[in-house]
Amino acid sequence: MIESFSLSTAHLFQDAMVAQARLRYKVFVERRGLPHQHYEDLEFDEFDTPSALYLVWRDSERVVRGLIRLLRTDRPYMLQSHWPHLVEGDAPSSEQIWEMTRVCVDKSVAPKVRRTIIPELLCAVSEHVGRSDGIGVIGVTRPHLISHFVRDGVCWLGAPDLIEGEIERAFYVPWEHIRPAYHCMKYGIGNVLYCSGRATERAA
Structure with missing residues (x-):
């Protein structure tokens, strides 16, 4: 199940807000050893604002195992604020373009289940962007990922560079290409149960 929430709707999803921060700590601070801000076992940054949207993947025991955070690009966001040199020309700035950030998966999940987490999260991203009249998403990642x-449909926004110890690159993906059709077909992913604060169930 995918849950979608912001600061104003997090109370509808039990421990979702703290659980996503705990997963970020586990992935970025503990496993990768990155010097990210954290308090105890919770990772956070300056983009955890009321306008940030969190998409979390829960397992059958309702433990958060995957995350994609979305930031609107008409407000401060990571690529524009920290790595503008990754973009040739001006960085996107539009309420119709979202930045995917803090993408992470709990590596302790069994591989057969783990391989579906990002595809299902991307289905939810596609659903959100589509019903928000969005046109696409951007992000910074290792190109092969x-x-x-x-x-x-992946459009590279500039040349790759060393970012947090890895060669990464800025990208743009139009809305119609966000849903990972190949993986959905390969793993039998159909409609993804998608819950938000504005509706109890959606098919992504």
Whole structure:
């Protein structure tokens, strides 16, 4: 199940807000050893604002195992604020373009289940962008990762560079290519149960 919430709707989803911060700590601070801000076992940054949207993937025991955070690009966001040199020209600035950030998965999940987490989260991202009249998403990642999940439509915004110890690159994906069709077909992913603060159930 995918849950979608912001600061104003997090109370509808039990421990979702703290659980996503705990997963970020586990992935970025503990596993990768990155010097991200944290308090105890919760990772956070300056973009955890009321306008941020969190998409979390829960397992059958309702433990948060995956996350994508979405930031509107008409407000401060990571690529524009920290790595503008990754974009040739001006960085996107539009209420119709969202930045995917803090994308992470709990590596302790069994591989057979783990391989579906990002594809299902991307289905939810596609659903959100579509019903928000969005036109696409941007982000910064290792090139092979986005190309693995999104087989068509990836537009590179500039040259790669060393970011947090990895060679990464800024990308843009139009809305119609966000849903990972190949992985949905391969793993039998149909409609993804998608819950938000504005509706109890949606098919993504």
